[in-house]
Structures are given as structure tokens and as C-alpha cells.
Amino acid sequence: MEKYDAIIIGAGQAGIPLAKKLAKAGWKTAIIEKRLIGGTCINDGCTPTKTMIASARIAYLVKNSNKWGITTDSYTVDMPAIVKRKDDIVITSREGSEKNLQETKGLEVIFGEATFTGIKTLSVTLKQGDRRFLNADKLFIDTGAQPLIPPIQGIQDINYLTSTTILNLTEVPEHILIVGSGYIALEFGQMYKRLGSKVTIVEKGEKFLSGEDEDVAETMKNILEEEGIRIYTKTQVSQVQQLNPTQINATLSINNLTEEISCSHLLVATGRSPQIGSLNLDKTGVETDDKGYIQVNDRLETTTEGIFALGDVKGGPAFTHVSYNDYIIVWKNLLEGADLSIKNRLLPYCLFTDPQLGRLGLSEQEALQKGYQIKIAKLPMEHVARARETGETLGFMKAIVDIPSKRILGAAIIGTQGGEIMSVLQVAMMGGITYEQLRYAMFAHPTFSESLNNLFMKIEE
Known part of the structure; x- marks a missing residue:
């Protein structure tokens, strides 16, 4: 020993x-x-x-x-x-x-x-x-x-892909069917669509991006669908069958109805x-x-x-x-000898689609459920000077603030630099900086973060 x-x-x-x-x-x-x-x-x-x-x-x-x-x-x-x-x-x-x-x-x-x-x-x-x-x-x-591989009938008899094995594909799939609609599914889905694949995403839950506010989820879904990605919700893949080396048949169950889909590749992205x-x-x-x-x-x-x-x-x-x-x-x-804890730590995360979704702290729904008195600041990216100049105006900036303390509780940024803008707000939250201080702060022009001025002006309108 x-x-x-x-x-x-x-x-x-x-x-x-x-x-x-x-x-x-x-x-x-x-x-x-x-x-x-x-x-x-x-x-x-x-x-x-x-x-x-x-x-x-x-x-x-x-x-x-x-x-x-x-x-x-x-x-x-x-x-x-x-x-x-x-x-x-x-x-x-x-x-x-x-x-x-x-x-x-x-x-x-x-x-x-x-x-x-x-x-x-x-x-x-x-x-x-x-x-x-x-x-x-x-x-x-x-x-x-x-x-995590779900118990789909026939799944073990087909050449399915995971987030690990798909990284070694040296050909662009003709049609990739993705089971699941989490971060792995959406990032790979948009990536292969842009490389030339037909992409279908199947989500068994009622809502797309169920952990996000409805306006965030709807905007992200619309962006992906406008690129040509087909997204099913309230749908399960009930059975799959390998017809030949380049063709997989999948049976979808949608509200007691069935639909058959033929694809060349199937990616399982239902969690870990x-x-x-x-x-x-x-x-x-x-x-x-x-x-x-x-x-x-x-x-x-x-x-x-x-x-x-x-x-x-x-x-x-x-x-x-x-x-x-x-x-x-x-x-x-x-x-x-510190006494650090994972309790109540501030959680940032980013969905690396294009545009990105940068998320931080509480969503609007979470803040309401916790009993906060809130105001919502929201600014379309098409009103952001830098976004117009670069030609990338999809998405919006959204922040949730606590009325009594004027502190920022959370944010969702859908935009080309969504994760970076979110990080500016994270530093503000870590330092206890109020939304009023950001509203009147001087940022370099023209940057995406500069529009935090205009974002928080929305609260007073």
C-alpha cells in the first residue's frame, strides 16, 4: 500500500x-x-x-x-x-x-x-x-x-453518434437528426447546418429551452429556424432502425400521432x-x-x-x-483556512450558438418566484449601434433589477458578443454596482457594452 x-x-x-x-x-x-x-x-x-x-x-x-x-x-x-x-x-x-x-x-x-x-x-x-x-x-x-443514452427502441442496433464520437466525422452529414435540444444539440445543430447538413432537432418537453424565460427561448428558436433548422417539441423518438450504412429511419411520436423521418446520421444529445x-x-x-x-x-x-x-x-x-x-x-x-461555499454563488453561462446567449443570475420568472420587486430593462440588438455597424442585429439585451436596492439580479444577452456583454454585468453584480451607475457610466464608443447605458435607460421610460 x-x-x-x-x-x-x-x-x-x-x-x-x-x-x-x-x-x-x-x-x-x-x-x-x-x-x-x-x-x-x-x-x-x-x-x-x-x-x-x-x-x-x-x-x-x-x-x-x-x-x-x-x-x-x-x-x-x-x-x-x-x-x-x-x-x-x-x-x-x-x-x-x-x-x-x-x-x-x-x-x-x-x-x-x-x-x-x-x-x-x-x-x-x-x-x-x-x-x-x-x-x-x-x-x-x-x-x-x-x-446518456436514452432507452429508444433499436438504439443499440444503429450507428448513433454522441457529443464525443461526432467530433471525428470527416464528412458533412446529409441529414442529421438530433435527439434533445440542450446546449450540445443546439451548438452542433447550427454548426452542421452552416457546414451544409439538413438538421432536425427533436425535444420531448413541451417547451424549447425550458430553463429560460419565454421571450429568450422564443427568440433563440426563431433564429435557428430562420437558418433552416427544423425543431420539434412535445415529440419523442420512439424507434430507430438502420436501413443501410447511410440511412437511418426514425419514428417520431407527436401527440399520439407518428411521423417517419429518414436521416443519414443520428446524434444523441439527451444529457449526461x-x-x-x-x-x-x-x-x-x-x-x-x-x-x-x-x-x-x-x-x-x-x-x-x-x-x-x-x-x-x-x-x-x-x-x-x-x-x-x-x-x-x-x-x-x-x-x-477559508470558509468558502458553493451556496448562492453567482452562475454565468453561455450558449455558443451564433448569436450567443449569455445568461447570468436570475431569470425574470425566477426573480418573480422568489418574491423580488423587479423591473425589466430590454433593448433590441437592432438598436445597438455596434450591432448595426457590424450587420449583426439579431437578439436583445435583457436585465432584471431589484427596485428597492437598484441592484442587478440577472441578465440574458442574445447577441454576437452575448457572453462578453454578460461578463460586464457579472462584474457589476460582483461589485454591487447598481443599474443607475451603469446607466450613467462612460464606456468606449462604439462597443457592444456601451449600449448598457441605453439598456438601463429603458427602466425610466
Whole structure:
């Protein structure tokens, strides 16, 4: 049994910086990774998808360049080149992260699969087949999540795609059917539509983007449909069948009616499930919920003292920045004696469609449900000077403010730079800056953020 001060299981966006921080603090530390350094973000998520989305945006701009007074005769989508560019960026990011880990004194990187044999003891099956036995005073689980495959009749008999496997397609699908309408579905859907695919999105729920205000969801749906994406709601894929290597037949159930759709590719984007299968958590006393997510307290400690869970494996919003903030909370509490908590932390997120949807804090409906006295500031992007100048006027800015305190409670920004504008409001919320202060602030002209002046003037109209 090899003894460590700390063991991190999973080299994702929480595990990597935590391992380095603990090792640099003098803790004898090991980080165990069964697959690839960098986790979902670098290998299967943020880095590759946003790289490919950038290529799709170029295709869209070229196709529509006459809007800006530029005429092009034709263009060609080179899918292998797009995939290679993505792979090059992913490999560079992954190798950089691995090198930093390997060069950290007091930190051992172990490639293998970890299984608990006791409360704080592990068996690690190495990639070459050998086994090691480790224990530590503190253990940190950062094993992330994986695509969830729904129980659709025939799904296991077809060549379906997930958010991981679709990244390696070297051809543009003729017609891609996407099951689900979350962030993965919408980003891939718009990307492949712009690269030349026919795209159909199927959502079983009654509402599109059900977690957003109705005006936000409706605007995003209209934007995607205007690009030619067909979106079904209140619809389930009840059965699929592989007719031949290039044709899949799907049966849709819509209000007790059925419709048959033929597609060349099917992407399953119905959510993710925690990667805990090989951990053998019943040996530890670590409790999970009914979906398998590890239960933690506000300081990210599990039901077993000294064992923590960070990132997607603990449930909640599955964003890289949440994982990284989990790391900050844990290391500051352990090494600096801080008392940080995940409770009531401000959550920003961004849907990287084009235009983007930047979201922050409370929605209008959430604010009303919590009993706030609110006012809504809303400004169409077509009234934003910078948007008119760049020719990208889709969307709007929306902010929710608390009347008594004049503080900003939340925002939704649909626009080309939606995530960046949202980040300006986030800093204001973090600093307790009121909407009145932003209304009269001096911003550089002409920028998108400058229109926060005009946005908050709407409150007084």
C-alpha cells in the first residue's frame, strides 16, 4: 500500500489545478487518469466544439457575404481540414496540461483506472495491466460525466453518434437528426447546418429551452429556424432502425400521432450521466442521488469525511467554469483556512450558438418566484449601434433589477458578443454596482457594452 497525502481521481478542469496546488503546498500528491489529461473540456467539449463552430461561422459569413458588400462565387467545406485544425488545437492543449502536471514537484501522474477497495484505499489498474494499491488522507473525485443514452427502441442496433464520437466525422452529414435540444444539440445543430447538413432537432418537453424565460427561448428558436433548422417539441423518438450504412429511419411520436423521418446520421444529445461505474463507491460510504451523482455539502465534501467531489460528477450545472470554481473553493478552504461555499454563488453561462446567449443570475420568472420587486430593462440588438455597424442585429439585451436596492439580479444577452456583454454585468453584480451607475457610466464608443447605458435607460421610460 503506497501512502499519499492527497489523491485526485480524474484529470479534468478541477483535478488538474488542484493536484498542482496541493503538491506545491508540500502535500505528497497523485493524480489518476484513465483516459486523457484535460477531461471533457479539452478533449470532447469546449475546446474542440468551439474550434469547429468557428469554422462553421466562417462558412456562414462567406455564404452571406453579399450582405456586407462582398461577393463570392463559391466556397468549399473541407471537413477533414476542419477536423485536423480541431485535433491540432486539442492536442496542443492536452499536451501542455500534461507537461505541466509531469513537471510539478511532489506530484505523480498515474494513468489507469481507480477503484475503491476501502474508505480511503484504492486499487489502480494501470494501462499496461499492472495494479497498484494506494491510500491517502484526502481523496478528490473529479471523474466527470458521459453521454446518456436514452432507452429508444433499436438504439443499440444503429450507428448513433454522441457529443464525443461526432467530433471525428470527416464528412458533412446529409441529414442529421438530433435527439434533445440542450446546449450540445443546439451548438452542433447550427454548426452542421452552416457546414451544409439538413438538421432536425427533436425535444420531448413541451417547451424549447425550458430553463429560460419565454421571450429568450422564443427568440433563440426563431433564429435557428430562420437558418433552416427544423425543431420539434412535445415529440419523442420512439424507434430507430438502420436501413443501410447511410440511412437511418426514425419514428417520431407527436401527440399520439407518428411521423417517419429518414436521416443519414443520428446524434444523441439527451444529457449526461456521472462516471462512477468503476469507482465502487459502496466501499466508501459516499452517497449518490437517484441518478448516480455524488452528494456533497456546501464545501464539496461527500458524506464520507476527507473525500470530496468536484465538477460534473457531483451534479448541478455542468460547466467548466463551475468545475474550476469548485477547485478554488476546495484549495482555499484546505490550505488557507477559508470558509468558502458553493451556496448562492453567482452562475454565468453561455450558449455558443451564433448569436450567443449569455445568461447570468436570475431569470425574470425566477426573480418573480422568489418574491423580488423587479423591473425589466430590454433593448433590441437592432438598436445597438455596434450591432448595426457590424450587420449583426439579431437578439436583445435583457436585465432584471431589484427596485428597492437598484441592484442587478440577472441578465440574458442574445447577441454576437452575448457572453462578453454578460461578463460586464457579472462584474457589476460582483461589485454591487447598481443599474443607475451603469446607466450613467462612460464606456468606449462604439462597443457592444456601451449600449448598457441605453439598456438601463429603458427602466425610466
